[in-house]
Amino acid sequence: MSQKVLELLKAQFGSKILETSSQFGDDTAVVEPSAWREVAQFLRDDSRCAMNMFTDITAVDYPDRDPRFEVVCHLRSFDKGHRIRMKARIGDEYADGLEIASLVPVWEGANWFERECYDMFGVRFVGHPDLRRILMYEEFKGHPLRKDYPAQQTQPLVQYREGVLDKLAPFGADEGMPFGRQTHDISRNEEAN
Amino acid sequence: MEPLDEELEESALELPSEPMQLNMGPAHPAMHGTVRIVLELSGETITKADVQIGYLHRGFEKMCERGTWTQCFPYVDRLNYVSPMLNNVGFALAVEKMLGVTVPERCQYYRVALGELARICDHLVCNGAMAMELGAFTPFLYCARAREIIWDIFEEETGARVTHSFGRVGGMARPPTAMFKDMVRSGLPRLLFMVGETEKLLLKNRIFLDRLEGVGRVSKETAFALGWTGPTLRSTGAAYDVRRAHPYLVYDRMEFDVPVGSAGDNYDRFMCRQEEIRQSVRILEQVLDQMPDSGPVNIDDPRIVLPPKEEVYTTIEGTIQHFKIVMEGVKVPAGECYSYTEAGNGELGFYLVSDGSGTPYRVRIRPPCFAAVAGLQQLIEGAMIPDVIPTFGSMNMIGGECDH
Numbered sequence: 109m110s111q112k113v114l115e116l117l118k119a120q121f122g123s124k125i126l127e128t129s130s131q132f133g134d135d136t137a138v139v140e141p142s143a144w145r146e147v148a149q150f151l152r153d154d155s156r157c158a159m160n161m162f163t164d165i166t167a168v169d170y171p172d173r174d175p176r177f178e179v180v181c182h183l184r185s186f187d188k189g190h191r192i193r194m195k196a197r198i199g200d201e202y203a204d205g206l207e208i209a210s211l212v213p214v215w216e217g218a219n220w221f222e223r224e225c226y227d228m229f230g231v232r233f234v235g236h237p238d239l240r241r242i243l244m245y246e247e248f249k250g251h252p253l254r255k256d257y258p259a260q261q262t263q264p265l266v267q268y269r270e271g272v273l274d275k276l277a278p279f280g281a282d283e284g285m286p287f288g289r290q291t292h293d294i295s296r297n298e299e300a301n
Numbered sequence: 302m303e304p305l306d307e308e309l310e311e312s313a314l315e316l317p318s319e320p321m322q323l324n325m326g327p328a329h330p331a332m333h334g335t336v337r338i339v340l341e342l343s344g345e346t347i348t349k350a351d352v353q354i355g356y357l358h359r360g361f362e363k364m365c366e367r368g369t370w371t372q373c374f375p376y377v378d379r380l381n382y383v384s385p386m387l388n389n390v391g392f393a394l395a396v397e398k399m400l401g402v403t404v405p406e407r408c409q410y411y412r413v414a415l416g417e418l419a420r421i422c423d424h425l426v427c428n429g430a431m432a433m434e435l436g437a438f439t440p441f442l443y444c445a446r447a448r449e450i451i452w453d454i455f456e457e458e459t460g461a462r463v464t465h466s467f468g469r470v471g472g473m474a475r476p477p478t479a480m481f482k483d484m485v486r487s488g489l490p491r492l493l494f495m496v497g498e499t500e501k502l503l504l505k506n507r508i509f510l511d512r513l514e515g516v517g518r519v520s521k522e523t524a525f526a527l528g529w530t531g532p533t534l535r536s537t538g539a540a541y542d543v544r545r546a547h548p549y550l551v552y553d554r555m556e557f558d559v560p561v562g563s564a565g566d567n568y569d570r571f572m573c574r575q576e577e578i579r580q581s582v583r584i585l586e587q588v589l590d591q592m593p594d595s596g597p598v599n600i601d602d603p604r605i606v607l608p609p610k611e612e613v614y615t616t617i618e619g620t621i622q623h624f625k626i627v628m629e630g631v632k633v634p635a636g637e638c639y640s641y642t643e644a645g646n647g648e649l650g651f652y653l654v655s656d657g658s659g660t661p662y663r664v665r666i667r668p669p670c671f672a673a674v675a676g677l678q679q680l681i682e683g684a685m686i687p688d689v690i691p692t693f694g695s696m697n698m699i700g701g702e703c704d705h
Contacts, residue, residue, distance in 0.1 A: 132398055132638040161541075162528040164639075164667040168654055180652065182639055182667070186525060186539060189546055193639060217528035220675035228362075243355035243704055252363055259363055 110135045110190035113157050120150060126197075136193040144179075144196050145209040145235075151183060151192070152214055159183040159192065162215035165222060167229040169255045176201055179208055179231060203230060203254070210236040228253035320348060325689065327356050332693060333430050335700055336674070338681075345685050350678045357700035365664035369630025370396050370470055373664060378464040380666060380702040383426045384419035386455070387644045389468030394549060395640035395651035396470045399633050402600050408472050409550045410592035414485065415458070415467070416550075417581040417588070418451050421492065423645025423697075424532075424574040424581075431571065431694030432503055435512055440499045447495035450488040457484060470631050471606045472599030482589050489582050496578055513568040517680045517692035520565060528672035531647020532573040533696065537565035543643035554591065555584045570695040605631050630659020646670045646697050668702040 114128045117137050124143040129136050139147050151159040163182040170176060175197035184191045199206040210233035211218040222233045223242040230251040233239055241248065247266045250257050326337040335356035341349035361380065365373045377392045378385040390412045397404065404412070429444030452462045458478055459465040467474050503509050519529075521537040534541055542559045544552040560576035562569025599606040603622050612619030635657035641650040650667030673696040681689050 131636045132401075134637075134639055136637075160522075160525045161530075162526060163648070164528075164650055164652065164665075166652060166665045166667075168637075168663050168665075180665075182650065182652070186541060191639075215526045215528065216523075217526055217672055217675060220671060221528070224671075241355075242353075243358040245355070252360060259360075259367060 110192050113151070113190060113192050116154070116156055117147065117150075120154075121147060134191070134193055136195060138195045138197065141196040141198050141208050145211060145214065147194065148181070148211050148214045151194070157192075158185045158187050161186050162211075162217040162221075163191075165211065165218055165225060167225050167231050167253075169229060169253065171201065171255045173197075174201075175199060176203065177206060177229060177231060179225070181211065198231070206230055207232045207234055209234050210239075212236055227251070230254070323686075333434075333698075336693075336698060336703075338677075338689065338693075340681075340686070340689075342686070347681055347684055347686065347689070350681050352674060352677050354674060354698075354700075355704050357704040359701075359705070361666065361705045362664055365661050367660070369627075369659050370633060370661055371626075371631060373661065374468055375464065375466045377468075377666075378466050380668065380705075381423070381644060381646070381649075381699045382463060382701050383699055384423035384645045385464050386415045386419035386467065387423070387642065388649065389465065390416050390550075391640070391642040391644060391649045392651055393468040393470055394642060395638065395653055396631070396633060398640045399636065399638050399653060399655060400470070400605065400631070401634075402471060402602065402605065404472055404600055405597045406551070407476075407593045407596045408598045410588050411473060411477050411598065412468075413550050413552065413555070414481075414585060414588045414592065415455075417585050418454060418485070420645050421578050421581050422448050422451050424578050425496075427645075427694070427697040428571055428574050429499070431691060432499075432509065434690050434694050435509060437503060437506070437509060440502050443495050443499045443502070447492050447499075450492050450495075454481070454484050454488060457481075469599070469606070471602060476598040477592075482592070482594075485585060485589060489585060493579070493582060496575065500575060510568070512687065512691050513571060513695075514566060515564070516567045516684065516688050517570075517695065518564060518566045519676070519680060523676075523679075524565065527676040529647065529676060530672070531643070531645070531669050532570055532577065533673050533676075534647065535560065536562035536569035536573045538563050543641055543648055547641070549642060551588075551591075552584075555587050557581075557584050567691045567695045632657065632659055633661075641667075644669055646673065646699070646702075666702075666705065668699075668705070670696060670698050671703050674698045674703055 114135055114137055117125050118128065121143060124140040126138040126140060151157045161184040163184050165181045168178045168180060177199040179196045179198060181194045183194065196208055198208055208231065210222055213235065220242060222236055223239060225231050226233060226239055227241045227244050228251055248263060321342045323340045323342055324337060325340060326332050327335045337353040339351040339353065340347050361376050364376055373392060374389060377388040380388050425444040425448050429441040433441035455465060456462050458481060459467040519537055521539050524534050524537045530541065538561050540559045540561045545559050557580045560573050562573055607626055608619040608622045613623045633655040635655055637654045639650055639652045641648050647669030649669055652665035652667065653661060654663040656662045677693060677696055680692050
C-alpha cells in the first residue's frame with residue numbers, strides 16, 4: 109500500500125534507511141537513529157508522502173539484541189490515505205545511549221507520546237520541551253515496561269509531597285499510610301520487626 | 302471633605318496581583334475521570350495549564366505480557382469501559398490480522414452490530430455527561446435511559462452489562478441469541494426518541510449554546526498534528542473515519558455518512574457525536590437486514606478456537622485441543638503488526654509484537670483520547686475557568702484508556 113513511500117525514502121536517504129520490510133500489510137522502514145528527525149521532516153513535508161497525521165510513537169525492548177530498544181513511530185497521510193511505520197534501533201544492553209531526536213518540532217502531538225515512552229522505557233528524546241514522567245509519579249524508580257523490570261516489583265513508599273498549594277500535611281512526613289504496601293514489601297517488614 | 306485618595310500615590314491604589322495557582326482535580330465533581338489540571342490564573346483567565354494524567358494507570362501493557370493472547374480480552378474491556386465491545390473487536394481483529402484469518406460472515410455482521418451499539422453508548426455517555434457538567438441534569442438521565450436499552454441487549458447477549466469480555470480470537474464467545482434482532486429492532490426507535498428528546502432540551506437552550514459555541518476552537522491542521530482522530534478531528538472538517546477510509550469487517554457494504562463540523566469548537570464536537578448516533582442506527586438497521594440467521598460464528602480452526610464443550614468432555618482430541626489452547630495459548634506467528642479500528646473516540650490502534658509463542662511479546666495500545674487530552678492544554682490556555690468544563694467534556698477522556 110505504501111511501498112511507494114519506502115522506495116521514495118530509499119532514493120532520498122540511501123544508506124540511512126537500514127532496511128525496509130512489509131509484513132501483515134504494514135510497511136516498515138528502519139532508520140539510522142541520527143537521521144530520525146530528518147526522515148520524519150521529509151515524510152511530513154514531501155508532497156508525495158504528506159504524512160500529516162501523527163499516529164503513535166512507542167518503543168519495544170529486546171534484551172537479546174544489540175541495539176536493545178526499538179523506537180516505533182506510526183504515521184498516516186490524510187490526503188493519500190497511506191500509512192508507514194518508522195523504526196530506529198538504539199541503546200546497548202545496559203540501556204546506555206538511549207537517546208533519539210524528539211519529533212515534537214515536526215508534529216506537536218508527539219509530545220505526550222514521547223513523554224510516555226520516556227516514562228515506560230527511559231528513552232530520552234533530545235529536544236523535547238518538557239520531558240518528564242506522565243503516567244507514573246515523579247519518585248517512581250525504574251521504567252516499568254522494560255523486560256528486566258519484574259512485574260511483581262514494589263516501589264518504596266513515597267513521602268508526603270508538598271503540593272503546589274502548600275497545604276499543610278495532616279500528618280508528619282514519615283508516618284503517612286502505615287498500611288497497604290507493607291505486606292508486599294519484604295525489606296520494609298523486616299525493618300519493622 | 303477631601304477625597305480619600307488625594308494623598309496616596311498612584312501605585313498604592315492598585316491592588317497587588319500575582320498569578321494564582323488552582324488545582325482542578327484529581328477528583329473534581331465536574332470532571333468525569335481522574336485527571337488533574339493545574340491552572341495558573343490571572344483573574345479568571347487561564348494563562349498556563351498543565352494537564353496531568355496517570356491516576357488510573359494499571360499497567361495494562363505489562364499485564365498483557367504475562368498471559369495468553371486470549372487472556373488479554375478482560376484487560377482490553379477495561380480500557381474504554383464505556384464501549385468495551387469496540388475494544389474487544391479491535392483487539393480480536395489485531396490478533397486475527399497476524400494470524401491471517403478472517404471470521405465468518407455472520408460473525409462479521411455480529412461484530413459490527415455490537416460495535417455500533419457500543420458506539421452509541423459511548424456517544425450518549427459523552428454528550429450526556431457534558432450536558433450534566435454544564436448544569437443540565439435531565440438530558441443526562443435521558444441519555445442514561447437510552448443507554449439502558451443498549452445495556453439490556455448486551456446483558457442478554459453476553460451476560461454482562463459493562464465489561465463483557467465477549468470477543469475471542471477467531472470469533473465471538475457465543476453466537477447471537479434468537480431474540481437479538483428483535484431486541485435491537487424494538488430498541489432502536491425508543492433510543493432515537495430519547496436522543497431527540499435530549500436535543501430538544503439542549504439545542505434551544507441559550508445557556509448551553511453560549512458555553513459551547515466558539516469555545517475550544519481548533520483548526521484542522523493543528524488537529525492533524527496533535528494526532529486527533531474520531532469526532533474531535535471530524536468536528537474540524539476533516540472527514541476521516543477508519544470505517545470509511547480503511548473499511549474492515551463489513552463496513553464497505555454499509556451506507557452511512559461521515560458527519561463533519563466546520564468550526565472545530567465544542568458545539569461541533571457535540572453535534573458530530575449526536576449525528577453519529579443516528580448514523581450508527583442506520584448501520585444497525587442495514588446489519589439486521591443483511592445478517593444471516595444461521596451459520597458458523599467461529600472460524601473452523603482447532604488451533605485457534607476452543608472446541609465445543611461436549612467434545613471436550615467426550616473425545617480425547619477435544620480435550621487435548623482445549624488443554625493446548627488454554628494452557629499454551631493461540632500460537633501467533635512471529636512479527637509485528639499495527640491494526641486500527643474506529644472506536645468511540647477515534648482511531649484505536651493496537652501495535653502487537655509476537656515472538657511466535659502463545660504469549661504476546663508486546664501489546665501497545667494507541668488510545669484515541671490520549672491524543673485528544675494532550676491537545677487540551679492549548680485549547681484552554683487563554684480561556685476562562687468555566688470553559689474548561691465543556692472543553693474537557695468534549696474530549697471525552699476515558700481514564701482507563703488514556704492512562705493505560
